[in-house]
Amino acid sequence: MSPLISKSSARRHAMVDPDVHLMLRVRDGDAEAFTELMRRYQGRVLLVLEHLVGSRDWAEDLTQEVFLRVYRARKTYTADAKFVTWLFTITNHVASNALRTKARRREVRLRGAANSSGSGRPLERFLQCSSGQIPARQLDKTEMRDIVRLAMETLNERQRMAVLLNKFEGMSYADIAQAMEMTPQAVKSLLSRARLNLRQMLIPYLETGRPPEAPPSVGAEELAS
Amino acid sequence: MDAPQPPKITDEDLIAYLDGELEDAACRWIEKLLMTDPAIRRRLQELERTWELLEKLDEPVADDRLTRSTLEMVAVEAAREVQETSPLQGRRFWVRWLLVLGSLLAAAGLGVAVGWFLTDDPDRQLLEDLPLLENLDCYRQIDDFQFLKGLQERMLFQEDQSDEG
Numbered sequence: 001m002s003p004l005i006s007k008s009s010a011r012r013h014a015m016v017d018p019d020v021h022l023m024l025r026v027r028d029g030d031a032e033a034f035t036e037l038m039r040r041y042q043g044r045v046l047l048v049l050e051h052l053v054g055s056r057d058w059a060e061d062l063t064q065e066v067f068l069r070v071y072r073a074r075k076t077y078t079a080d081a082k083f084v085t086w087l088f089t090i091t092n093h094v095a096s097n098a099l100r101t102k103a104r105r106r107e108v109r110l111r112g113a114a115n116s117s118g119s120g121r122p123l124e125r126f127l128q129c130s131s132g133q134i135p136a137r138q139l140d141k142t143e144m145r146d147i148v149r150l151a152m153e154t155l156n157e158r159q160r161m162a163v164l165l166n167k168f169e170g171m172s173y174a175d176i177a178q179a180m181e182m183t184p185q186a187v188k189s190l191l192s193r194a195r196l197n198l199r200q201m202l203i204p205y206l207e208t209g210r211p212p213e214a215p216p217s218v219g220a221e222e223l224a225s
Numbered sequence: 226m227d228a229p230q231p232p233k234i235t236d237e238d239l240i241a242y243l244d245g246e247l248e249d250a251a252c253r254w255i256e257k258l259l260m261t262d263p264a265i266r267r268r269l270q271e272l273e274r275t276w277e278l279l280e281k282l283d284e285p286v287a288d289d290r291l292t293r294s295t296l297e298m299v300a301v302e303a304a305r306e307v308q309e310t311s312p313l314q315g316r317r318f319w320v321r322w323l324l325v326l327g328s329l330l331a332a333a334g335l336g337v338a339v340g341w342f343l344t345d346d347p348d349r350q351l352l353e354d355l356p357l358l359e360n361l362d363c364y365r366q367i368d369d370f371q372f373l374k375g376l377q378e379r380m381l382f383q384e385d386q387s388d389e390g
Contacts (some may be wrong), residue, residue, distance in 0.1 A: 018323060036293060038296070039292070042287040042291065043286055047285055056285060059285070060291055063287070063295070064291070064294065064295045067295050067299065068295075068298055068299060068302060071299045071303075072302065085291065141281070145282060145283065148281045163279070171243070172246065173246050187235060188237060188240075188241055191240060191244070195275065196236055196272075198278075199275045202275050203271050203274070204369070206278075208272075
């Protein structure tokens with residue numbers, strides 16, 4: 001919980017959230033309320049997860065996992081926060097666990113194959129392929145989408161999550177802090193680094209059609225922390 | 226003496242300003258700087274432009290298939306929960322039914338006992354009249370009731386009964 005918001009005031013805010021009331025009905029065994037919550041939030045969870053993990057099929061599996069966890073947690077649910085904050089706390093846990101597991105598997109797979117050829121950064125690869133063919137011209141919609149997607153992939157997992165919650169869910173720093181179990185000040189710094197990284201990746205490309213000279217690192221210090 | 230330098234604006238503040246996360250005083254300070262400093266204005270525009278570019282990302286739509294599949298998973302989970310809790314429910318069921326059965330048996334026993342004392346039972350009457358019935362043939366041979374009463378007062382019948390016993 002954000003230190004700026006007391007528990008009692010968070011509870012007061014939560015009680016005016018209609019989705020909190022739906023979740024309380026789910027807690028009391030109302031299946032219709034659960035279906036309604038799924039109808040309202042499944043697409044939003046899927047959107048965040050797809051951009052977080054970069055695969056539609058995987059994002060669908062994780063979305064199902066999120067709602068299964070919501071169902072399992074219904075009996076212990078308390079209206080301490082907005083429903084969306086609680087939901088994306090679960091989403092964040094599910095995504096973090098999945099990405100950690102994937103990273104461990106990849107580490108095992110890559111052991112012994114350290115000298116593989118080519119750049120590891122997708123945006124660099126993309127730019128190496130396309131920059132020669134792109135003068136300073138108008139980028140088409142698909143190309144733009146791919147560039148933005150690849151720029152997002154250069155962010156680390158936490159930066160990406162914060163950006164997605166802020167951009168697509170319109171969540172405040174305090175709500176993101178609660179969902180990601182950080183302080184609002186840490187969220188402010190995280191979002192700042194993420195947006196500066198995105199600016200550094202995208203602005204030169206938009207203006208000149210040329211790749212940026214030195215793509216920034218993907219926040220190794222955050223991964224290490 | 227030089228005037229004190231105003232605090233330098235950071236990208237973190239600019240981004241918080243764009244996100245509407247700054248307090249009024251800080252907003253006014255940034256707006257004042259934006260009016261006078263083209264470099265800050267440019268930084269802000271770049272950040273804003275980059276942020277808007279994220280809208281180019283696909284917005285996946287959850288289809289009915291995913292909804293159906295998720296609800297099926299939840300239904301399986303619900304069934305599993307019921308299965309896990311049913312042994313407990315079964316035990317409670319049998320305890321409840323044993324209590325009901327015990328109460329019924331106790332009530333029935335009480336009813337029989339009360340009935341025994343309150344109703345005219347022909348067998349009980351027969352049992353009480355058994356000494357008379359056993360000697361009925363003897364009594365019939367004697368017509369005088371006063372004589373029989375005299376024999377009873379002398380305890381002659383009781384001796385017979387104790388001899389027989």
